[in-house]
Amino acid sequence: MINISRRRKRQWIGFAAGLFVTAIAYVVLSSPSNEEFLSKGPMNKGHEGFSCESCHTDSKGNVFQQIQANVMFVFGARKTEADFGTENVDNNKCLDCHDRANDRHPLHRFTEPRFVEARKNIGVTYCESCHLEHNGLRITQVETGYCENCHGDTDLKNDPLEVSHKDLIAQEMWTSCLQCHDFHGNHIYHAAESMMDTIPLKIVREYFDGGASPYSDKKKYYALTEEELNKK
Amino acid sequence: MLGLTAWLGSCQPLPEETAQISGKLYSIKEAFEIVATENDVARTLYTKAIVGAGKKNGLKFHEDWEKDEVEAGPLPALFLRGIAGDIRKKGEVPLGLFLGSDFPIRKSNKFTGKQAELFAEMRVDAEPKFFYDEENKLYTAMFPDFAVAAPCVNCHNDHPETTKTDWKLGDIQGATTWTYPGDSVSFEELQGIIMAYRNGAKATFQSYLDKVPSFTENEIPEIGSTWPAAGYQLPTPEVFVDSVGELASAETLKGILKL
Numbered sequence: 001m002i003n004i005s006r007r008r009k010r011q012w013i014g015f016a017a018g019l020f021v022t023a024i025a026y027v028v029l030s031s032p033s034n035e036e037f038l039s040k041g042p043m044n045k046g047h048e049g050f051s052c053e054s055c056h057t058d059s060k061g062n063v064f065q066q067i068q069a070n071v072m073f074v075f076g077a078r079k080t081e082a083d084f085g086t087e088n089v090d091n092n093k094c095l096d097c098h099d100r101a102n103d104r105h106p107l108h109r110f111t112e113p114r115f116v117e118a119r120k121n122i123g124v125t126y127c128e129s130c131h132l133e134h135n136g137l138r139i140t141q142v143e144t145g146y147c148e149n150c151h152g153d154t155d156l157k158n159d160p161l162e163v164s165h166k167d168l169i170a171q172e173m174w175t176s177c178l179q180c181h182d183f184h185g186n187h188i189y190h191a192a193e194s195m196m197d198t199i200p201l202k203i204v205r206e207y208f209d210g211g212a213s214p215y216s217d218k219k220k221y222y223a224l225t226e227e228e229l230n231k232k
Numbered sequence: 233m234l235g236l237t238a239w240l241g242s243c244q245p246l247p248e249e250t251a252q253i254s255g256k257l258y259s260i261k262e263a264f265e266i267v268a269t270e271n272d273v274a275r276t277l278y279t280k281a282i283v284g285a286g287k288k289n290g291l292k293f294h295e296d297w298e299k300d301e302v303e304a305g306p307l308p309a310l311f312l313r314g315i316a317g318d319i320r321k322k323g324e325v326p327l328g329l330f331l332g333s334d335f336p337i338r339k340s341n342k343f344t345g346k347q348a349e350l351f352a353e354m355r356v357d358a359e360p361k362f363f364y365d366e367e368n369k370l371y372t373a374m375f376p377d378f379a380v381a382a383p384c385v386n387c388h389n390d391h392p393e394t395t396k397t398d399w400k401l402g403d404i405q406g407a408t409t410w411t412y413p414g415d416s417v418s419f420e421e422l423q424g425i426i427m428a429y430r431n432g433a434k435a436t437f438q439s440y441l442d443k444v445p446s447f448t449e450n451e452i453p454e455i456g457s458t459w460p461a462a463g464y465q466l467p468t469p470e471v472f473v474d475s476v477g478e479l480a481s482a483e484t485l486k487g488i489l490k491l
Contacts, residue, residue: 065246072245078248080248082246099321101317101439106317108316108320111328112328112330112332112409112411113346113370113372114343114345116345116367116368151339151340154340155339156393157392157393158392188300
């Protein structure tokens with residue numbers, strides 16, 4: 001019989017209890033039916049019902065290799081860090097489903113040096129600058145006048161609008177842009193030619209928050225579904 | 233601690249995403265010059281042999297060519313934009329390609345900041361410009377876009393939204409901007425850059441041909457080994473890119489051999 005002090009006994013009991021709770025938590029939270037407990041928040045519009053693995057794919061290598069790679073990185077024996085557990089959800093993950101040839105504002109165009117201010121102001125080279133996931137919305141960018149970052153010189157000679165674009169800009173009516181134009185240009189519709197026919201800003205904001213598209217229910221390209229992505 | 237070290241060291245190291253390539257043979261300036269020459273050849277060929285000759289034989293080209301209702305192919309600048317997009321989307325090489333001008337059709341393509349400063353110098357000396365973009369941490373080059381064919385001049389002078397109507401052949405109409413994260417590249421990386429450009433040209437040409445079968449108001453051009461100069465027809469992407477390779481080969485080889 002080993003003689004263990006009461007204090008050491010309490011330490012062992014505490015350790016065992018912690019291990020037990022951790023094991024239970026791991027088993028329970030690993031179950032697909034409990035994914036919502038791990039989620040940072042509700043999925044954005046269109047992503048409802050997605051499994052975590054749709055975006056949070058396993059990172060390369062096993063856990064030992066990942067630890068080893070990051071230790072090597074810390075000591076300068078490796079140039080890049082390794083993703084631990086799951087891969088970083090970056091632009092490429094979004095573009096796996098949402099990439100389309102007709103994107104009017106593709107991210108890569110904004111890496112050009114002259115867009116430095118736009119990058120600083122609205123982080124336009126990252127999908128999540130406007131579509132931050134786990135917020136239950138469609139667009140998390142709260143400003144609706146962001147077009148001012150690049151289109152301040154717009155002056156159309158054959159302006160189709162009854163009030164010229166130049167005048168709208170002179171009056172700093174930047175929130176009016178989205179009342180006619182969808183940012184990514186994927187909806188099939190004809191933009192309004194009269195201010196009377198423009199989409200009310202309130203409706204645009206509702207669209208940001210997850211409401212129906214005020215531009216059109218027809219799109220040229222549709223994002224891949226989770227099943228289509230898995231087959232890809 | 234010894235155990236931990238042994239444990240971590242016992243497993244197969246995780247390969248890095250970026251391949252470890254030794255032997256940086258070319259400065260990024262040399263690499264930019266090679267790929268910019270390829271670009272000059274491809275753009276000139278597209279402008280003269282596809283757009284110029286095609287227009288004479290009934291083919292149409294339009295800035296809204298991607299819209300379903302527009303039965304046309306891409307204008308040269310949009311052809312280049314397609315190549316730039318393809319390079320970035322495939323992501324095989326971290327090469328950036330952009331187009332701009334001081335008199336662009338679309339105001340949002342007007343150079344600003346450092347690019348505007350260097351383009352003003354380029355207007356005077358017609359020489360490429362190189363700089364390091366501190367904010368993006370990218371080595372950057374600007375090469376002049378000369379008006380090499382009649383369609384460059386005519387389309388820009390006649391465009392309803394043009395900001396300059398007196399372009400003439402040989403003028404610098406704008407510049408292509410190229411970016412790359414490293415200051416030098418290996419032969420394999422240079423090869424990757426050249427092939428990313430050529431594959432981008434092939435893919436963009438293919439996307440034009442993909443649209444052709446949907447034409448309803450216009451006759452569907454024949455696609456094969458012949459060029460628009462011979463009639464209402466288009467070459468395959470392979471024929472187009474092979475011609476780019478053939479026309480660029482002497483200059484590209486000079487660049488690779490550093491002659």
